[in-house]
Amino acid sequence: MSVQTRGRLLRAAKKVFSEKGYYNAQISHIIDTAGVARGTFYLYFKSKEEILKEILKEVVSELRVRIKVIDLKRDPVDQIVENIQRVLDFALEEKELARIVLQRNCDPKLFSTIEEFFDEVTSMVENSLRKGIDLGLLRECDTSVLAKALIGAVKEVIVGLLDKKDVDTKKVARDLVDLGLRGIWKGGESYGGFRAV
Amino acid sequence: MSVQTRGRLLRAAKKVFSEKGYYNAQISHIIDTAGVARGTFYLYFKSKEEILKEILKEVVSELRVRIKVIDLKRDPVDQIVENIQRVLDFALEEKELARIVLQRNCDPKLFSTIEEFFDEVTSMVENSLRKGIDLGLLRECDTSVLAKALIGAVKEVIVGLLDKKDVDTKKVARDLVDLGLRGIWKGGESYGGFRAV
Amino acid sequence: MSVQTRGRLLRAAKKVFSEKGYYNAQISHIIDTAGVARGTFYLYFKSKEEILKEILKEVVSELRVRIKVIDLKRDPVDQIVENIQRVLDFALEEKELARIVLQRNCDPKLFSTIEEFFDEVTSMVENSLRKGIDLGLLRECDTSVLAKALIGAVKEVIVGLLDKKDVDTKKVARDLVDLGLRGIWKGGESYGGFRAV
Amino acid sequence: MSVQTRGRLLRAAKKVFSEKGYYNAQISHIIDTAGVARGTFYLYFKSKEEILKEILKEVVSELRVRIKVIDLKRDPVDQIVENIQRVLDFALEEKELARIVLQRNCDPKLFSTIEEFFDEVTSMVENSLRKGIDLGLLRECDTSVLAKALIGAVKEVIVGLLDKKDVDTKKVARDLVDLGLRGIWKGGESYGGFRAV
DNA sequence: AATGAATGAGTGTTCATTCAT
DNA sequence: TATGAATGAACACTCATTCAT
Structure with missing residues (x-):
């Protein structure tokens, strides 16, 4: 078992899954991208499904690292912002993974890890x-x-960021927290006179 | 061409797509559910892809009806709440459609209408x-x-509602608008002392 | 049974068979061309195969009429020329039939009548x-x-004529007979010094 | 890619196409004859159409080899006879190919190579x-x-030979050339008194 | 550890034919 | 006499997986 080959396959699969989605991705695409023979694939992964789950596990474990438990001795809002920023950074560092996780959540069974x-x-x-x-x-x-609304907001914003360049993740994280905490309304409690949309 | 048969096929396809997702759905499942012969399917729809697109078109056109342009003579906030409520109602009336649209957006090509x-x-x-x-x-x-955050919030909340019963859509719509406008922070502008998460 | 409808179907089938060949021709094409409902087709012909055989029978019976037995009281060569000319004329009058018979003799079973x-x-x-x-x-x-050579020669020449306009069938018939009887060699019996091809 | 397997498939396809014709030939027949699994077929040929075209290409290239350009230093008539003989020999060596090419020229698109x-x-x-x-x-x-007449003559004669045994191809070739050059008429230029057919 | 030829179950699609009206 | 909606057997092609080397 060569760690290198395994790595090449994982990298190739991330690329292919993110570009084509799970169902349109073929083992052929993955091994061609990895520069590896067909049989080799099955030396490292039991099936197409397994390599996807492997990738998803990686994502989850990385996210677990980046989302830190709030330390009550410091300002929690700051820490929420930092958590969100680290998630955004991860998504932008690993756009392919983000795409797999956020744009192509086809099959509940396959993506149960993520869900x-x-x-x-x-x-x-x-x-x-x-x-x-x-x-x-x-x-x-x-x-x-x-809670769902907040999670959904973050997810959708990340999808939107995937196509952008030079994103200021700190600012985006702050905007999101601001939205959640203060809302966008300017004039205090009552907004009976709002005139837009 | 019988409108009834077409309807049966559409209904069957909604069910099957929502339960299995597009790729795991087979023509056999659809025609078995519709109680119709294999050839009949292709009398009404050119392909599996086409019937999906047909369904997505329907969703979009129904949403266009339910999301009404804001009338500046009335309170816009009320109207936003009403719009969101109508969207929630639609999702709960047609849970299968909602599931297709929100949980299984697999292939950008297939779901372009929705995107x-x-x-x-x-x-x-x-x-x-x-x-x-x-x-x-x-x-x-x-x-x-x-904007993305708000849309994402609504989407995720809808997904969460699909498994619930007796949802008060008016209340949920209000909560969402409240979140967007006022945020969840109680104490006015500054939230430096927040202690949670 | 309306003779008209039957005629329309036969005409349509000739057209479609000659344009697409038997296997690529669909009943849909025939009934569309004939302007007749699907069921009507089967009122007049048992199957796709049957309408083809019907057409081939027509061809054969027409050819039987045009190829006249040689009358020993007249010059037989003249009569051979006339026979060939009448066959050529038929082919050019009914190009579609000629194409069916000569260019698309796909399946021995189907075309047994002709063979x-x-x-x-x-x-x-x-x-x-x-x-x-x-x-x-x-x-x-x-x-x-x-005998085969002579028949083959006539067949191939007919195919070649189908795309031409204003063909002088009398001249072509004479040329063919001339070829068969005298050959193309100019200098009598011996042709040892031929220098061409 | 195993050259052997490819060969077995080609041989099987020739057999099946020649026996059943292109449209009645099924992939199942070909792979059963070749003793190979279904998927294997598509490893070597993109489609049923492609394997036919491959076969036709082979025929054409073999014919190109057998039909030699006339060398002006030798007797051209001898060389024409030899060319025709080599074509007849090929047809009799590869009766299946001959049948495919001469008896079942169904679809102009498929047989364009040959045409x-x-x-x-x-x-x-x-x-x-x-x-x-x-x-x-x-x-x-x-x-x-x-020219068409001569080609047609050769074609039809070949078809006739396919069912015979122990054909003297040299003699047939000579007969054909004789027919073309001298015709069948015995009595010199005029044949006004012919009494046959 | 790696290869790649071979496998075969599975699936979308076609189209001649039937039959109730 | 005519219709056209419905049928379903048939078939080409795909692709994840296996296994001998």
Whole structure:
């Protein structure tokens, strides 16, 4: 077992999956990209499905590293911003992975690893919201809905960033947190006179 | 050409696509569900791809009906809430369609109809944001990022609602608008002391 | 049973078969060309194969009319020329039929009618050759080979004429007979010094 | 890519095409005859159409080898006889190929290779005829008609030979050339008293 | 550790034919 | 006499996987 060959296959698969999506990706594409014989593929991975899951596992474990638990001794908002920024940075460093995870979540069975991770993160956010409400810092709200909204916002923004260059991830992270915390309304509590859309 | 048969095929395809995803869906599944012979399918649709596109077109045209242009004589916030509510209602009335559109956006080529529509809606939102800023109602912000964030929030929330029963769509729509406009922060402008996540 | 409808179908089939060949011709093409419903086709013909055979029968019976038995009281060469000319005229009047018969003789089973007819004509020619030899008019030769050669020559020439306009069939018929009887050699019996090709 | 397997497939296809014709030939027949799995076929040939074209190309290239340019230093008539003999020999060595090429020229698109080759040979013959006329060796005649007639004669004769055994190809070739050069008429220039057919 | 020829189950699509109206 | 919606057997082609070398 050569670690190099395994690495080449993984890299090739990331590229091919991100470009064509799982179903349109063929083993032929992957081995051609990796410069490896057909049989070699099955020396390292049991199946096409397995190499995808391997890749998804990597993504999840990397995200687990980048999303750090909030340290209560420091300003939590700063830490939320930093967490989001690190996620954005990862997405932009590994655009192919981001594309696989965010744009082509075809089959729930295949992407269960990812879905479960997202569910987990959503739960974390939901718990945080509840804590904030209990502490009187956040408004009373449907935490289950709001948690999903926040996650969805981040996901969609990342997809949008994948095609851009020289993104200021810190700023984007701040904007997102700002949106979540303060909203976009300027004039305080009441917005009865809003005239747009 | 019988409108009934066409309808049965469309209904069957929605069901099968939503349950299995486009690639795992087989013509056999569709025609078995529709209770129709194999040849009949191709009497009404040129290919598996075409029936999917037909379905996506329907979704888009229904969404276009439900998302109404803001009437400047009435409170725009109310109208935004109503628009979102109508979209949520549609998603819950046609859960299968929602699942197809939101969970299995596999292949950009196949789902271009949908992607284009979402791009369009995102642009609408972005324009509204700009107007609001110009009128001094909304805070200065990166409209392109925020528009995506808002769309992403709604999408993710819808996905979350698909498995729930007796959803109060009006309340969810209000919560979403509230999140977008006021944020979740209770204590006014500054949130330096937040202690959560 | 309307004779008109039957005629329309036959005409349509001739056109379609000659343009696309038997296998590429579809019932759809025929009924569209005939301006008749699908079911109507099967009211008049048992199958696609049957309508082809019907057409081939027509060809054969028409050829039987045009190829007249040699009347020994008149110059036989003149009559051979006339026979060939009438065949050429038929081919040019009914180019579609000629194309079906001569260019697309795909399947021996399908075209047995035609093959049998050609075999029959070949036999006729062979018998005539033998008679001519017995009478001392024609050279000793392998009649079976020569008969085929003569038939083949006529067939190929007809195919060549189908794309031409204003063909002088009388002249072509004479040229063919001349070729068969005298050959193309100018200088009598010996041609040892030929210098061409 | 194994040359052997490719060869087995080609041989099998020749057999099947010649027995059933292109349209009635199924991939199943070919692979069963070749003793090879379905997928293997597509490893060597893109499609059913492609393997046919491959076969036709082979035929044409073999014919190009066997039909030699006339060497002006030797007796051209001898060389014409030899050319025809070599073509007859090839047809009898590879009866299957001959059947494919001569009996089942179904679809102009499929058989374009062959048609073009025949057109080419026809042109060659036509040019030779013109030269012969210019040199005063051959009678004035419609070279375009005569060239086709000669080619047609050879084709039809070959078809006739396919079912025979122990054919003396040299003799047949001579008979054909004799027919073309001298005709079958015994009594010199005039044949007004012919009494046959 | 690597190769690549071979496999064969699986699937979308076609099209001649039927039959209820 | 005519219609056209429905049928389903048939077939070309794909591609993940295996295995002898």
